[in-house]
Amino acid sequence: MNKNRQIKEAKIAEIKEKMQKSEGIVLAHYQGLTVEEDTELRKNLREAGVEYKVYKNTLSILAAKELGYDGITNLLEGPVSIAFGYEDPTAPARVLNDFAKDHKKLELVGAIVQGEIFDAAKTKEFASIPPKDVLIAKLLGSLKAPLSNLVYLLNAIKGKKESEEV
Structure with missing residues (x-):
């Protein structure tokens, strides 16, 4: 060859x-x-x-x-x-x-x-x-948002009940 x-x-x-x-x-x-x-x-x-x-x-x-x-x-x-x-x-x-x-x-x-x-x-x-890391960050952000809202809501309910008890 x-x-x-x-x-x-x-x-x-x-x-x-x-x-x-x-x-x-x-x-x-x-x-x-x-x-x-x-x-x-x-x-x-x-x-x-x-x-x-x-x-x-x-x-x-x-x-x-x-x-x-x-x-x-x-x-x-x-x-x-x-x-x-x-x-x-x-x-x-x-x-x-x-x-x-x-x-x-x-x-x-x-x-x-x-x-x-x-x-x-x-x-x-x-x-x-977008790059892979940006897509992952967006996914995590979209998963985190409802959880954050739930925590905020629960804290608001807790705070309202505590203020009614006083």
Whole structure:
């Protein structure tokens, strides 16, 4: 086996591993970004715990097909970058979409979220979902509110009965 083939097979294995570990994967066209813009984007993604890579489309397609993601073949056309979110499935979409609002050269192409393939429109919808910790905080807040109201009500009843006894 020649050296070039070994390198390609190693890259395919790397891409497959990243795809398997990822909760959310977002594909984006990045052509036209300046070096400064790309550096800023990579910094924002890193801060959000997202890994950002550019691979050859043919290698990405081969890795995706081996994992059963045949539907992303049409999304991997032209210069495409891949953002891998390992903990929060919406983080790559959220960061890339926020960046794309100010930098029109960046365009979301599609996503794979927990094994399902989505187009650009659905990917933008995922971008509007808050981070996991924010969703948990909202849930806890909504669970806490009725309990707080019950405690307030019981204290008010107790206070009223105590004032009537005096």
